[in-house]
Amino acid sequence: MTIAPESRRLLTVLPMTGRTHGSRSASVCHWKCADACARPDENTSGTERFVDVARQALQRRASRRSVLAGTVAGAALAGLSGIAPAAAAPRPRVAVGSTGAFGFTAIDPVGNTVDDVTVPAGWRWHPIIAWGDPVEAGAPAWDPQNQSAEAQKKQFGYNNDYLDVVPFRGNGNRGLLVANHEYTNDELMFPDYGTTDEAARLRNLETAMYAHGMSVVEVKRRGKGAPWEALRRSRYNRRITLDTQFVLDGPAAGSPLLRTSEDPTGTRVFGTLNNCAGSTTPWGTVLSGEENVDQYFTGPTDPTAREARYGLNTAGRGWGAVQSRFDLRNTATRNEPNRFNWVVELDPENPDEAPVKHTAMGRFKHEGAHVQIAPSGHAVAYSGDDNRFDYLYKFVSRDTFREGPSQAARRHNKTLLSDGDLYVARFVGDGLADGEYDGTGTWLPLVVDGRSMVPGMSVEEVLVYTRVAADTVGATGLDRPEDVEPSPVSGFVYIACTNNTRRTGAQTDEANPRANNKDGHVIELREDAGDPTGRTFTWTILLLCGDPEDESVLTYFGGWDGPVSPISCPDNLAFDDAGNLWVSTDGQPGTIGYNDGLYLVPVEGPERGRVQQFLAVPTGAETCGPQVKAQDGYVLVAVQHPGDFGDASYANPRSTFPYDGVFAGARPACIQVLPA
DSSP: OOOOHHHHHHHHHOTTTTTOOTTOOHHHHHHHHSSGGGSOOSOOSOOOOOHHHHHHHHHHOOOOOTTTTTTHHHHHHHHHHOOOOOOOOOOOSSOOSEETTTTEEOOOOOBTTOOSOBOOTTEEEEEEEETTOBOSTTOOOOOTTSOOHHHHTTBOOSSEEEEEEEEETTEEEEEEEEEEEOOOOHHHHOTTTTOSOHHHHHHHHHHHHHTSEEEEEEEEOSSTTSOOEEOSSOTTOEEEOTTSEEEEESTTTTOGGGOOSSOTTSOEEEOOOSEEEEEEOTTSOEEEEEOOGGGGSBBOSSOOHHHHTTTOOBOOOSGGGTOGGGBTTSGGGTTGGGGSSSEEEEOTTOTTSOOEEEGGGOOSOBSOOEEEEOTTSEEEEEEEBOSEEEOEEEEEEEEEOOOSSOHHHHHHHTTGGGSEEEEEEEEEEOOSTTSSSEEEEEEEEEEETTEEOSTTOOHHHHHHSHHHHHHHHTOOOEEOEEEEEEOTTTOOEEEEEOOBTTOOGGGOBTTBOOTTBSSOEEEEEEEGGGOTTSSEEEEEEEEEOBOTTOTTSOOEETTOOSOOOOBOOEEEEEEOTTOOEEEEESSGGGTTSBOOEEEEEOOSSTTTTOOEEEEEOOTTOEEEEEEEETTTTEEEEEEESTTOOTTOOSSSOSOOTTOOSSOSSOOOEEEEEEEO
16 A cells, blocks of 8 residues: 555654554554653652552462463462463353343454454444534535535534433434544544645644534434434534533632633633543433543643643644644643543533533543442442553542432532542452452542542642642552443442553552553452442452463453453443443454454353453444443444554545445444344
8 A cells, every 4th residue: 555645754753653552553642642652651659559469469379269270370470470370271262152132143353454343143333423424503514625624613523432322301212412522633634634835734723623522413213223313403413612611610610720811710611622431421411531631732841740740741733823722831821731631511402501521520531430329319420540550530429319300300410510529549459369359449538528638739739630639649550540330230330441561560469460461451349338439349350351362461351261252452331231341442453453342241140251242343443432222222332543554644544434435534433233
C-alpha cells in the first residue's frame, strides 16, 4: 500500500512511532491520549503499593489448588522473586459451546486482516448512525470533501465511545440514543490534512473541535426484534459541543480554582471533551466521563506540580489558535483545564436543559461513572482513573433516591450527584496461601459530610486536585483502572484494569500481580455486608487476561479450567439481565494477534470465568460502549477508530467500515447486533 505524503510526515513526528503497546498505532496514541506512554508517569507520588506485603506472603507459601498450580503462583513468584514457574499445559484456543444470555456459539478469533464485524452464526449486525450523519435540524448531508465546523456542529461526531438507547416514556419501540464522541483522528478525517495553507489548516482544526462532545438522537423500530433506525427530525435530537453551556455544581462550584476571565463566577463552562465511557442512571439520565483532556491545551510552559499531575505539560493540538482558552500561556485562562475532567450528567429528555458537571464526584481522568442504589437509598457511583498507577474512587450521595415515575421524584434524583462523600480505594493482599489473588480493602475518605479529610487541603482543593488528595492518603495504584461496573444481580463491582507495561517486578502486588502487564486483568470487589456505602470491602482477581497458549504469560480465568477465548486489554464492561459480565477490549491485535471484540464472562456458577467471544470489530477498531439488552434480544456496540493504522490516511484508508458507499474510508459508527 502506498503511504500518502501527509502520512509520511505524521509517522516521522509522532513520539510513539515504533514504541506503541498493544494494537495501538502511533496515531491512536497521539490523538487519543496525547502520547502518554512517551511521557513520564503522571503519578510520581511514590504511594506505597504493598510490594513487601505481597512478596513476604508469596515467600511464606505459594501452594495453590490444581487450577492455579504452576501457572498463577509460579508466575507470580517469578515476577516477585525470580523463581521460575512450572510449565502449564496449554488450553484449547477457542471456547466453543452455547451458554449465557443468548445461547450463542463463540466465534473463532479474528485476525488483524479481517475488515468486518464478525458475529456468531445466526446473528447479523445493523448500522444505526455514523460520523457525519445529520442530527440537528438544518444539518447538511455529510460531504467528506467539504467539511466545516458549522456542518459538524449539527452532524454526528467522531469516535463514538459510550452508547445507550434510553427507553422513551414507556414506549418500547421509541428511544433516545446517547453517544459520546471521545476524540478525533484528524489524518483520517480530512483530504487535505497536513496542508500548509493556514486557512485550510484552521478550518480542519475547528471542524475537529466540533466533532468532539456528545449526541442525542431519537430512534424508533417496528417492533421487538427489528433494528433501531435514527430519526433525522426530532425535537430531542441535539449535538453537545464546545458551544454548549454546562453548569458546574457541587461544593467546588464558584471556587477561585474554577474561575477564568471569561467566567469570573466559576459556575459555567462551554463544552465537554474526551468523553469516554459512561452509564445510564436509575433515574434515566446519562453520565459521561471526561478523560484525557490535557491534550487539548498548549502549555503551560511552567506547570505546577498539581498541573503536571494532570498531564498539563504537553504541546497540545493547537486549539489555542481557534479559541484562546486552550492556550495556557495566557494567564487569564490558566484555570480552564480545571473546568474539565469531571463527570457530566445529561438529561436526554430535556433538550433545553444545560448539562451538569458534578464537582462533588472529584476531578481526574474519568473513564466513566456507574451508579447503583444502596439498601439505604443512597446513590453510590464508582469511577476509575484511566492512567498507569492511578486509582479507584467511590462517591456516596448525601440524599437518598426517590422511587416512582413522577417528575418531582425525577427532579430530586437529578440532584443526587451534586453533594455527598468521596472515597478512594486501598487494596491489601492477604497472601497466596488461600490459592487466590485476593484480599481486603478500605475506602479512604477524601471528603465526608462536607469536610476535607486530607491534611493540608481544603474541600475545594480536594475536589479540583483529587489525584493529589488520593496520593496524600495512600491509595493503591492500579494498572489503568478503566470501566467500573456494579452487577445488577449481585451488587458486586467489577474493575477493568486495561494494562500497564510500566509496572516492574518490584512494583507488583496481589491486586497487580504481573510485571509488564500488557494484557490487563479484571478485579471483582465485594462491599462488606453488601453495603455500598460502607468503608471496607473484599476483593479477588476474576481474570488475568491473555492467550492461555502463551506459556510466558500468567493467565487465570475465574477458576474455569476448560477452553476459553483468548482475551486481552479489557476496557468497557456491561452486564446482561442474568448477571453475566460482558467485556469489550482495546488493544489486543498487538498483544494476542486478534481484532478487538466483545466477550461473555459468567461470574457465578460452574461456568464462572468461561470467556467466550461474541463479536469482533473491523481492523484497527476498538470495541466501545457495549449494551447487552438480553430481554430485548440485541446488543449495542460503538465501533471506534476503524482502520487506524500508522500508514493510514484519508487518501489511503485501511478500512471501509461501515461499507455504506458514501465514503471510501472508514467512519466510526454505532451498530446493533440482532438475531438473523
